[in-house]
Amino acid sequence: MIMGAALLVLLGLGLFVAGLLTGVTAWYWACVAVCAAAAVLIVLARRSMSRAPVRTAAGAAGASGPVAAAPAETVTAATPAGTTESGASAAGAPVPAVRHDEPDDPPVEEVEVTDLLLIVDLTDEVLVVDEHPRYHVADCRWLQGRSTIPLPLDEARTDGFTPCGVCRPDRTLAARARARRSGS
Template sequence: MLFIVLILVLAALGLLIAALVTANSLWAWISIGLSVAAGLLLVADFVRRRVARRRAAAALVAEPDEEPAAESSAAAVDEEPSAAEVAEDAEKPAGEPSTADAAVDEAPVDQTALLPTAGELVGTAEEGEPGEEPTAPADAEIVDELDAEVVVVDEHPRYHLTDCGWLADRDTIPISVKEARDLGFTPCARCTPDAHLAEAHRAKA
């Protein structure tokens, strides 16, 4: 968008020079029209960026809260033996395993125990959301006051450095790190923006 605006401005400048040299008012009017078009494109680009930022913030706030406790309670109720199974177990000899014990032995291994935690995700374009960077308190105090630019992706909770490998070909929204944190975004564990920005700030200081 900015490249198109630059071309329009250069064309308008060239036509203005031609109008002054040739004393032709037509070139001047065309130059004015190109300047107006460039201004409209800048306004449209500004509005588009504001709308994208608001959508990203709204999507982050609207994410539903998970309720693992309720799901665990429902699973526990489903696994309780019925009255018929309890009566059947009471009639069996002492050495024979009960129905409830057999159900426990045959229960599948909890697959969630094999899944990596959020901080262990590699975060490539094919894999899931990258984990959250564990920011040191000293770095957090520095980053909270910085206006350095980071990028966010619509409907994703992390903010990243511009060269983060997880971004791949995703559409990004430039934003200051202070504003990103104020909106509730968290740092990416893959490109660790908080650590890099804090270190760069200390080096300048």
């Protein structure tokens, strides 16, 4: 309604300018007619505005309602997504559990810093046993008779596994890495 009035006023202005430019009286009359129509529209708009506050208030409430509800929805939507994500990572990949040392676990390998620096990023495969804290190389005698799970070394380390003191995987893999470097 207001937009219509504004358009009519613009049209009236255009007609007024046209009248000025051409000097044709008909343009002025057209302008007056358009302006009168605009005035009628504005009056009508004012009348509907005086009744409008209830509606606009309701509209504002309606508008703010969904806006206020939207974050809550995204929060509730995000929470199950996060749950399923962590659930998937817990259920999907068979991540072996790291437990505290038990009496039958081998001691932790004492690793030299130079070896540690070499192996810390390696993705060479090491073997872990579910619910035991050490990782091993394949020929470790402690692994005999146990079911092993292969893991990349960096993953085993970030999962909290520690090197086995019997088979000394860090030293073995560091030696392997040195051999690869000198070979290439």
